[in-house]
Amino acid sequence: MLNLPPRLGNRLTGAQFANLHTFAVAARHLSFTLAAQELHLTPSAVSHRIARLEQALALRLFERLTRRIRLTAEGERLYQLVQGLVEDLEEALQTDSASTVSGALTLYARPSITQCWLVPRLAGFQQRYPQISLDIRTGNEAVDFRARHIDLALLYGDGDFPGLVSQLLMAEQLAPVCSRQYAERHGLIDAPEQLRQCTLLHDALAWEHAAFDAEWQRWARQYDAQAHLPSAALTFDRADLCALAASNHVGVAMGRRQLVQPLIDQGLLILPLGDFEPAAGQGYYLVHPPRDPLPLRVRVMMEWLRECAE
Template identity: 35%
Template sequence: MARPHLPLNAIRAFEAAARHLSFTQAAIELCVTQAAVSHQVKVLEERLNVKLFKRLPRGLMITPEGEALLPTVNQAFDRMSEALSRLEGGQVREVLSLGVVGTFAVGWLLPRLADFQQQHPFVEIRLSTNNNRVDIAAEGLDYAIRFGDGAWHGVDAAPLFEAPLTPLCIPALAETLCTPENLSGHTLLRSYRANEWSNWFAAAGMAQPANLIKGIVFDSSIAMMEAALQGVGVALAPPLMFSRHLASGAIQQPFSCFISEGGYWLTRLKSRAPTPAMDAFQGWMLQRVEAESLRIAK
């Protein structure tokens, strides 16, 4: 079935005139005369049998009919622009929608993402962060990187690495922490996973201190570490995700005792057929993780 003829020049003239509320300014943008823009808008009005603008002594006022048409026109031009940009350079660009737990995004992925983009320039990543609560289907994600045990219903989960937890704090607090028992005198910053501090104290060979229940609860390790940086208390967090803070000396790790409460996983819906962009990202992720793991092991 043949598509109806679309007056593209007239639609473009309407969009520019609606944005500027001026035939003159639209004409300057489109490199045509003011009369040409006015004529094209009139063509579209006659085609639709409605008035799109009220002509005023100084400029234009868009009519309710024009207001109703404008969002659809803008969306169509945006989609065409996006499609054309993906073809620039002679290669089709693919969008990869990626949801990432915030701690992993800031602490591991972002410092390495330029390497992926250099190797796979055809992939355009759209990154959203979360606090480990994510709905891949509802959010339209290709992949989600999350923390846990890998047992999520309806998804394929590829293990990346574990991120063991240990107390982290500013140097002034670290100086007061000679033994785990010294923690009982400090505010203990906690995540929403309630048993982490209890498990760490058990691994350190001591009973849970009474002040544990008084600690501040965070839904994000990034926010928890910010509180630790401000001297609010001692965070139980993965050093691997805060290596820059440790390297700069802003944060210190007073103890060598760790606990593992899970790991980071690259997940996708089992019903989602992998695209070339998805294959490229998974291959890069797993290769990068393996290479860094081998370097640490040496």
């Protein structure tokens, strides 16, 4: 924790509180311009407030670069301190009733699990916690929790997220899937050797740093079927698009049960080579930066997601 100079602690006036708030917004955006827009100030006013805070602290909080700013080590520590104090204050003002838990919550998730699993369940969360303003962001890139002000992430992988806390939400199972029409046309049912005549559909961004065919290769090693994999392939950056293409007779996708089971139930996909099998440690994880305790709004979201997973 940053040890603030005594003279700041002795002079926490309204102006200094305003300067700290301005600093926190600028640090979140890493931009004086965006901070000015949020605070309804001019960029010059934001810059002056930050300068006064730096003078009072006798610390340099930002490095001013040509077209951007970045936090110094002292600035990063102060930002974490201020954010923690704000969240502690928000939580202290909460009542014990779950229905009155309030505040903004940003959840970052991979597009496929958001589309296929999370969004169909969101009405239940909204009904239980109507005072929480939920902001869902999706993407395949690595998560920058601080810069994007993300509270919680729902990620697919093996649970290894360096520097972060991860908890398994639900394990995944894998199996090749395609339409019945495609399977019959290629004689694929119970005949893995016929994969050589097929087009494989790949999620090229299955998890961070994954090879484009990582899931298919993992399945093939498990079933000693590497020799059956064809060279013909079509790649996407989302598993749900692979499943959609498979249901439209494009090829054979590596289906994740949590994503494709509804399409199987509807008869749009079949399992031509047998049932789902565990995905060797792969699953969906709740991931967040180390913090104890977590804000109440984050804890109730995690509890609700676990209920859905069960």
